[in-house]
Amino acid sequence: MNDMDWRIIKVLYEQGSMTKAANELFVTQSTITKRLRAMEEEWNVKLVERNSKGVVFTEDGRYLVKKATIILDFYSEIKLHFQDNRSRKQLLRIGVPNSYARLHFPKLMNRYIVEKNNLQFKTVPNSSDAVIKQLLDETIDIGIVCGDYSYAGEKFKLFKEDLYLMMPIDCTIGEIDHMPLIEYHMNPIVKGTIEQWWKYHFGNAPREEHQVPYAEIAIEMVENGLGVCCMFGDEWRMDETKVQFIPLYSDKGEPISRNVWMMVPHYCFEKKEIMEFVEFAQKYYNVD
Numbered sequence: 001m002n003d004m005d006w007r008i009i010k011v012l013y014e015q016g017s018m019t020k021a022a023n024e025l026f027v028t029q030s031t032i033t034k035r036l037r038a039m040e041e042e043w044n045v046k047l048v049e050r051n052s053k054g055v056v057f058t059e060d061g062r063y064l065v066k067k068a069t070i071i072l073d074f075y076s077e078i079k080l081h082f083q084d085n086r087s088r089k090q091l092l093r094i095g096v097p098n099s100y101a102r103l104h105f106p107k108l109m110n111r112y113i114v115e116k117n118n119l120q121f122k123t124v125p126n127s128s129d130a131v132i133k134q135l136l137d138e139t140i141d142i143g144i145v146c147g148d149y150s151y152a153g154e155k156f157k158l159f160k161e162d163l164y165l166m167m168p169i170d171c172t173i174g175e176i177d178h179m180p181l182i183e184y185h186m187n188p189i190v191k192g193t194i195e196q197w198w199k200y201h202f203g204n205a206p207r208e209e210h211q212v213p214y215a216e217i218a219i220e221m222v223e224n225g226l227g228v229c230c231m232f233g234d235e236w237r238m239d240e241t242k243v244q245f246i247p248l249y250s251d252k253g254e255p256i257s258r259n260v261w262m263m264v265p266h267y268c269f270e271k272k273e274i275m276e277f278v279e280f281a282q283k284y285y286n287v288d
Helices: 003-015 018-025 029-043 059-087 098-103 105-115 128-136 173-178 188-202 215-223 266-270 272-284
Strands: 048-051 054-057 090-096 119-125 142-146 154-168 229-232 243-247 257-264
Touching: 003 018, 003 029, 003 059, 018 029, 029 059, 054 059, 090 098, 090 128, 090 272, 098 105, 098 119, 098 142, 098 215, 105 272, 119 272, 128 142, 128 188, 128 257, 142 154, 142 272, 154 173, 154 188, 154 215, 154 272, 173 188, 188 229, 188 257, 215 229, 215 243, 257 266, 257 272, 266 272
Parallel strands: 090 119, 090 142
Antiparallel strands: 048 054, 142 257, 154 229, 154 243, 154 257
């Protein structure tokens, strides 16, 4: 007996009529008759009898009806199990620095969801040095890292972003020496780069009076004339009537910039959906 046989037994018992059962099952009455005969031969029993009122089940037939309900429930449970497995998306844990999470990641995710949407994401925001550590202990699967860190796995350069100075609209570079540099959470490489630029231009370390947890708060403080701040990337939201946003250059006259990398452990190369996302990101950023 197969799945259809059990359905025939159950529906025929419930309807009590060959015609009604055939209509509900979308089969012909002759199909039901043939399947009933095959079941009777398989079990060597009589399952149904016909009379003027329709179909009457024998004792053996009623026994199979009870089992049909149980077996069809099992079939349904099994189908749901495998349907859930097919529809359940693989989880991708991706570590992203705070600046990338704010400026770039939402746009990448929007494009990916529109075109692919084959993964479930868990985004883990952190500094780039912390992302490297998370890659090493495998608490994330893929890491976005700002800056040139060494890494034993595969890495792909996504793009380059420049360093900018934000200062009140009515200030000049020469006037900011005496203004506080607003510090927010940044990795040591970024902090060192800013301090090096400051010392080259002013001969002394910056005066850091304000420490805030997020770059957006630093921008708001600049808008209110409380100091200056430095940011990588030129897509930050700000009030352009209150803030100037100017690129910074090294002592050689070159823009101060950093590379943004996608780092991928070797075990991810065995996961089809994750590698499809990696390839999607490479295409999105025109990676060669």
